[in-house]
Amino acid sequence: MSSHAAHAPIDHHHDHTTSTGIPNKKLLMWTFLASDCMFFGMLIATHLVYRLHPPPGAPAAQDIFSIELTSFSTFILLMSSLMMALAVNAIQKGNLKSMRWSLLTTIVFGAIFLWCQVYEFDHFVKDRNFTLTNSLFGSTFYTLTGTHGTHVAIGVLWLIMMYVRSFQPRDTAKDRTWFLRNVLHVAAVTGVVLFAMFAVLNLVHVIQAGTGLGAFFSGSIWLLVGLAVTTAASVHFAKPRGPVAFDESNAIDVESMGLYWHFVDIVWIVIFTAVYLLEYV
Amino acid sequence: MSMDASVKTHFTGSEAPAPTRAAVFWRPTAKTGFVSWLTTVDHKKIGFLYGVFALFFFLVGGFEALLIRIQLAVPNNDFLTAQRYNELFTMHGTTMIFLAVMPLSAAFFNYIMPLQIGARDVAFPRLNAFSLWTFVAGAIVINLGWFMPDGAPDGGWFGYAPLTSKQFSPDHSIDTWVMGLQLLGVASIAASLNFIVTIINLRAPGMTMMRLPVFTWMTLVTAFLIVLSFPAITIALVELMMDRLFGTSFFEVSNGGMPILWQHLFWIFGHPEVYILILPAMGIISEILPTFSRKPLFGYPIVVFSGATIGFLGFAVWSHHMFTTGMGTVATAAFALATMAIAVPTGVKIFNWIGTLWGGHLMMRTPMMFALGFVWMFMMGGFSGIMHSAAPADAQQQDSYFVVAHFHYVLIGGSIFALLAGIHYWFPLMFGRKVSEFWGKLSFWVIFAGFNITFFPMHFLGLNGMPRRTFTYDENLGWNAPNFIATVGAMILGLGIFVYFAVMVYTYFRGEKVKRDYWDGRTLEWSLPSPPPEYNFAVTPTVHARDAWWYEKEHKEEIAKEKAEHAKEDAAHGGIHMPFQSIYPFVTSVGILIGAIGVCAVDYGHKLPVALAGGAIMLIGIYLWAMEGNEGYHIQPNEEDLKS
Numbered sequence: 001m002s003s004h005a006a007h008a009p010i011d012h013h014h015d016h017t018t019s020t021g022i023p024n025k026k027l028l029m030w031t032f033l034a035s036d037c038m039f040f041g042m043l044i045a046t047h048l049v050y051r052l053h054p055p056p057g058a059p060a061a062q063d064i065f066s067i068e069l070t071s072f073s074t075f076i077l078l079m080s081s082l083m084m085a086l087a088v089n090a091i092q093k094g095n096l097k098s099m100r101w102s103l104l105t106t107i108v109f110g111a112i113f114l115w116c117q118v119y120e121f122d123h124f125v126k127d128r129n130f131t132l133t134n135s136l137f138g139s140t141f142y143t144l145t146g147t148h149g150t151h152v153a154i155g156v157l158w159l160i161m162m163y164v165r166s167f168q169p170r171d172t173a174k175d176r177t178w179f180l181r182n183v184l185h186v187a188a189v190t191g192v193v194l195f196a197m198f199a200v201l202n203l204v205h206v207i208q209a210g211t212g213l214g215a216f217f218s219g220s221i222w223l224l225v226g227l228a229v230t231t232a233a234s235v236h237f238a239k240p241r242g243p244v245a246f247d248e249s250n251a252i253d254v255e256s257m258g259l260y261w262h263f264v265d266i267v268w269i270v271i272f273t274a275v276y277l278l279e280y281v
Numbered sequence: 282m283s284m285d286a287s288v289k290t291h292f293t294g295s296e297a298p299a300p301t302r303a304a305v306f307w308r309p310t311a312k313t314g315f316v317s318w319l320t321t322v323d324h325k326k327i328g329f330l331y332g333v334f335a336l337f338f339f340l341v342g343g344f345e346a347l348l349i350r351i352q353l354a355v356p357n358n359d360f361l362t363a364q365r366y367n368e369l370f371t372m373h374g375t376t377m378i379f380l381a382v383m384p385l386s387a388a389f390f391n392y393i394m395p396l397q398i399g400a401r402d403v404a405f406p407r408l409n410a411f412s413l414w415t416f417v418a419g420a421i422v423i424n425l426g427w428f429m430p431d432g433a434p435d436g437g438w439f440g441y442a443p444l445t446s447k448q449f450s451p452d453h454s455i456d457t458w459v460m461g462l463q464l465l466g467v468a469s470i471a472a473s474l475n476f477i478v479t480i481i482n483l484r485a486p487g488m489t490m491m492r493l494p495v496f497t498w499m500t501l502v503t504a505f506l507i508v509l510s511f512p513a514i515t516i517a518l519v520e521l522m523m524d525r526l527f528g529t530s531f532f533e534v535s536n537g538g539m540p541i542l543w544q545h546l547f548w549i550f551g552h553p554e555v556y557i558l559i560l561p562a563m564g565i566i567s568e569i570l571p572t573f574s575r576k577p578l579f580g581y582p583i584v585v586f587s588g589a590t591i592g593f594l595g596f597a598v599w600s601h602h603m604f605t606t607g608m609g610t611v612a613t614a615a616f617a618l619a620t621m622a623i624a625v626p627t628g629v630k631i632f633n634w635i636g637t638l639w640g641g642h643l644m645m646r647t648p649m650m651f652a653l654g655f656v657w658m659f660m661m662g663g664f665s666g667i668m669h670s671a672a673p674a675d676a677q678q679q680d681s682y683f684v685v686a687h688f689h690y691v692l693i694g695g696s697i698f699a700l701l702a703g704i705h706y707w708f709p710l711m712f713g714r715k716v717s718e719f720w721g722k723l724s725f726w727v728i729f730a731g732f733n734i735t736f737f738p739m740h741f742l743g744l745n746g747m748p749r750r751t752f753t754y755d756e757n758l759g760w761n762a763p764n765f766i767a768t769v770g771a772m773i774l775g776l777g778i779f780v781y782f783a784v785m786v787y788t789y790f791r792g793e794k795v796k797r798d799y800w801d802g803r804t805l806e807w808s809l810p811s812p813p814p815e816y817n818f819a820v821t822p823t824v825h826a827r828d829a830w831w832y833e834k835e836h837k838e839e840i841a842k843e844k845a846e847h848a849k850e851d852a853a854h855g856g857i858h859m860p861f862q863s864i865y866p867f868v869t870s871v872g873i874l875i876g877a878i879g880v881c882a883v884d885y886g887h888k889l890p891v892a893l894a895g896g897a898i899m900l901i902g903i904y905l906w907a908m909e910g911n912e913g914y915h916i917q918p919n920e921e922d923l924k925s
Contacts (some may be wrong), residue, residue: 018482024404027478031508035470039512042546046520046531055537132529136537139529143520161907179306182908 010248012092012255029256033263040267043147044274047140051278059135061279064128066120073116074272077152080109081265084258092255094248096166100238103163103254106261110156111193117149119201141275148271151264158257160189166246167238175241185237191230199223306909308861312815320862322406323815327413328392329711331384332704334417336782338380341424345373347775350735354768356756366752367435368426368454374438375458378558379465380420382692385700386561387416387469390476390500393707396806396813397494399485399822399829404478406860407906412472414870415464422877423461426454429882434458437750439551440521442532442543447525456525456881459518464877466511466518473504480504485805487824491585494804495578498585499564502592503557510553510596517546526880541606548599556595558692559659560588562699563630566652569706570634572800573649574641577828580633587626587633594623604672605679613672620670624663631660646800647721651702654729658694662687665740680750683743689736701728701781708785709799713811714792720784727777734770738763803828816857819918820847848918856915865906872899 015023087102121142124130132142164185169175199220206216217224309320321327349369352361361369395403403409426433431452436445445455480493480501493501520531521543530536532543571578578584600608600616608616634656643649665687669675678684709715742763747754754760798807805822806813808830823843826832833840851857876895883891 019484019488020482022482024478024482027482028405028474031474031477032470035474035508035512038509039515042513042516042549046516046542046546049539049542050537053537053539058537132523132527136530139523139531139538143523143529143531147519161904165908179908 010251012251023252025252025256026259029259033259036263036267040148040270043140043144044270047144047275050136050140055136058137059130061137064124064130065276065279066123067276067280069116069120070272070276073113073120074268076109076116077113077265077268080106080113081262083109084261088251088255088258091248092251096244096246099254100163100166103159103166107156107159107163107189107193110152110159110261111197114149114152114156115197115200117145117152118197119204121146122201144271144275148264148268151267155257155261155264156193157190158260160186160193162254162257164189164237166244166250167241168245169241170243170245172245181237184233188230188233188237191226192234195223195227195230199227306905307864308909308912309864310862317862319867320410320864322402322410322860322862322866324391324395324403324406324409325711325813325815325817327409328388328390330413331391331416332388334420335381335384335388338376338420339385340778340782342373342376342381343775343778345369345376347771349373350768350771352752353754353764355765356754356758356761358753361752363752364432364435367437367750368433370750371434371437371458372424372426375423375434375462377692378438378554379462380423382558382696382700383465383469384416386503386558386696387412387472389496389561389565389700389703389707390472390504392711393806394476394497394500395479395483396809396817397497397804398480398483398488399805399818399824400479400483401817401821401857402860403475404483405475407863407866407911408471408475410863411866411869412468412475414867415468415471415873418870418874418877419461419464419468421461421874422457422464422881425457425461425878425882429453429457439547440543441547442521442538442540443534445521445525446532453882456522459522459525460877460881463515463518463522464873466515467873469507470511473507476500476504477508485818485822485824488829489824491582492824492827492829493585495567495581495584495588496561496564496804499560499567499588502588503560506553506557506560506592506595510550510557513546514550517543517550520546522880541603544603544606545599548602549596551602552599553592553595555691556591558696560592562655562659562696563588565699565703565706566634566655567630568804569648569652569702570637571828572706572802573644573646573652574638575644576637576641577803577831578633579636579639581827584630584633587629590626591623594619594626598623601670601672601675604675617670617672621667624667624670627663631656631663647716647718647725648702648706648800650722650725651698651705654725655695655698655702658690658698658732662690662692662694665690678743680748681743682739682747682749685749686736686739686743689739693732693736704785706800707806708788709795710806710809710811710813712789712792713794714788715795715799716784716788716792720780724777724781724784727780728774729777731770731772731774731777735767735774736770738766738770742767798830803831805829808833814919816859816916816918819857820844820851823847851918854915856917858913859916860911860913863906863909865902865909867902869899869902869906872896872902 014021018024018027020027083102083105087099087106090096090098090102130141131138133139164182167185168182169178172178202220202223203216206213206219209215309316311317311320318326318330321330348361349366352358352366391403391409395401423434431454434440434454434457436450436455436458440455440458443449445458480497484493520529523529524531524533524538530538532538532540534540567578567584597619598616600612601620604613604617665683669678669684669687705716705721742760745759745763747758747760747764754764795811797810799811800807805824808822809817822829822833823840824832825836872895874895875898876892879888879891879893879895
């Protein structure tokens with residue numbers, strides 16, 4: 001049936017097998033996001049309520065935040081949404097190669113956002129003495145932004161799995177190792193993200209400490225080796241091996257994932273405004 | 282029906298054999314036996330399992346209630362310790378709400394709703410199986426306490442902070458309550474998303490929204506309530522768990538936390554939850570009354586819009602549970618007003634049900650008895666509810682037995698009566714056997730009498746000042762006689778429930794067999810053989826009127842011609858498309874169960890490994906679930922089913 005689907009023109013905005021014409025997966029995602037709105041709404045409300053009623057001796061947010069860093073990561077997350085939209089557009093036109101590059105860029109931008117958050121948390125705890133438990137503000141801040149970060153991390157993992165799935169061969173019966181390759185490919189790309197994150201964090205720390213690049217290389221040698229190995233593996237698994245099953249008919253899968261990704265970005269805009277920018281008004 | 286245009290399928294019809302597959306993507310095909318139940322994606326089997334688990338926990342919750350009533354039968358009783366009493370009322374409430382009434386409603390959503398809209402399954406069959414098994418996992422986690430030295434949760438079903446904080450509840454019992462409710466939330470939200478998509482997208486041709494049977498409409502409204510209200514309790518529980526496990530200060534007064542926040546978050550969920558419990562019941566009643574009055578439902582659009590209005594207003598009244606917390610006059614007045622407003626659509630429904638009965642040719646069969654019992658008893662619960670909505674009156678009634686009487690009238694006299702009616706009503710469809718009228722009616726009268734003898738005296742107990750959740754009382758307070766009467770009533774109620782279920786079990790095995798459409802029904806589920814085949818509809822029906830099956834019975838020739846054409850179309854596609862069974866939803870839920878046990882019931886030191894192991898199993902389950910794909914196969918309908 002997949003060959004049939006590839007030839008017939010696909011209407012990406014209307015599904016004639018459903019009562020409303022809206023694809024089931026899209027409707028499911030919309031409804032889920034309505035639920036997620038309430039989920040974040042409650043967390044943000046908690047933060048704002050306690051912001052209005054701070055206990056005596058509460059830390060001043062302006063002394064803690066690094067608004068430049070957060071503005072940068074916000075911008076990056078917005079750009080990742082752009083790349084996500086381009087990925088959906090590409091696969092709707094059947095352009096697999098373009099979709100893969102757009103997905104990879106989305107993954108990288110999402111990862112950069114997460115790196116910034118890891119750096120931020122680390123910095124707040126170690127340098128600003130701002131922790132989960134030593135103030136109510138810390139409790140609401142870390143729970144709220146951490147929950148959002150978890151959403152982004154799930155999104156990145158989903159993006160990686162979708163990217164890898166686009167290499168699944170059309171005839172899995174003939175190609176018996178594809179499933180093993182698939183698992184290793186996911187592991188490799190995830191490895192690249194994690195190794196790169198810790199290497200970059202180390203690099204930043206070295207630059208801040210001013211101890212020189214030598215210290216960076218000696219301290220991060222295993223991270224760099226891991227990064228090289230996983231990158232090589234990712235490139236290796238991405239080599240073309242014949243016809244793949246992923247095509248225009250999978251556009252709805254990419255689109256539903258995109259809806260999730262855009263939503264998580266929009267939530268961040270709200271959090272950035274309500275948690276960060278509000279402190280500078 | 283369950284596939285989108287974009288889904289790739291491998292058909293195992295006569296012309297195309299199944300492709301060889303990697304061993305990891307073994308697709309179970311057993312239709313009977315243990316594995317078939319673990320791997321089923323059939324909404325009818327899943328609905329049946331929901332029903333079995335719900336009825337089991339209904340009996341557990343009922344047993345807990347009987348123990349409570351024995352303790353309160355006489356003053357200064359020492360049948361139970363105060364601690365055990367706290368555990369029992371906590372678990373009685375939690376069990377009845379989350380493990381009995383909600384899943385019993387979900388059983389009907391699953392089994393009946395797709396049949397009523399002419400669908401062959403829900404939109405996401407494997408997600409449906411995941412909802413079921415995650416519900417079971419949550420039920421296990423909540424009840425873990427009975428088998429642990431720490432004991433069962435004892436903080437009340439509302440779990441008010443700071444009673445549930447580490448300081449006042451240092452052991453694992455509250456943790457099991459928190460994690461169990463989180464799992465039930467996941468299960469309920471996943472199931473509701475599925476029902477929403479199914480109702481909106483899988484309706485048979487001609488089944489417009491304003492032709493949906495009212496039970497399906499109430500399923501839709503309830504599903505939206507679940508999807509929008511459960512996140513509130515999820516966040517409340519997350520914050521509580523953060524406080525307990527990681528030392529945050531959300532509800533910790535000494536660090537600036539405000540326990541009142543818990544009450545707001547809990548009741549933003551908790552009040553819609555009340556309508557989650559009653560709206561399905563109203564849907565069932567709106568099916569039964571027309572069938573046994575031999576008339577269409579009176580004022581269908583008004584009944585539907587009233588249900589939706591109740592759902593909508595249900596989000597604007599949560600603080601009426603908090604009138605005595607000192608919110609200030611404006612907030613109190615606003616919430617009192619909104620609460621009174623809800624009485625309007627509810628009253629409209631009652632009048633429409635009476636309008637349906639009016640001038641009807643009433644058939645007083647067992648489902649009808651329970652349905653009429655519902656209308657009367659629910660109305661009484663509604664009247665005491667109106668009394669609570671006035672904030673000054675509520676200040677007197679708060680936390681007294683008057684409130685206990687009120688919500689048992691709406692939950693037993695309302696929800697449970699309707700669900701018991703629904704079981705009787707759809708039993709012939711589900712199992713092809715009929716329940717003895719004599720024993721059915723006998724169980725109704727015993728339940729009806731027992732229920733009123735138990736709960737009517739509680740109104741007076743409450744007005745005479747007896748507080749809720751008190752494990753014993755002194756003999757000179759004037760509460761002796763009503764308490765004793767209530768306990769006798771509870772025993773009668775228990776006897777009635779026992780008769781009810783004994784008759785059901787007997788009928789399941791030995792009951793008289795019946796043909797299709799036993800009650801001469803009006804909606805599409807009655808067009809099916811009893812029990813329905815796995816593909817439900819041999820030919821997808823075309824709907825021409827609100828009571829679709831009634832119309833079909835009145836226009837046999839037109840329908841026969843239509844069906845012959847549709848059968849030809851189906852045959853041209855190679856038969857009826859069916860989704861493959863799958864083990865991975867079950868695997869995913871098992872992973873979630875292990876992870877939850879790791880978080881809530883294991884001591885520090887072993888927490889992380891157990892939680893991570895569970896998380897890993899969950900991830901593997903999800904991954905293989907995604908990779909195996911939503912493929913299906915084709916089957917040919919039974920020749921007999923094609924005739925109707």
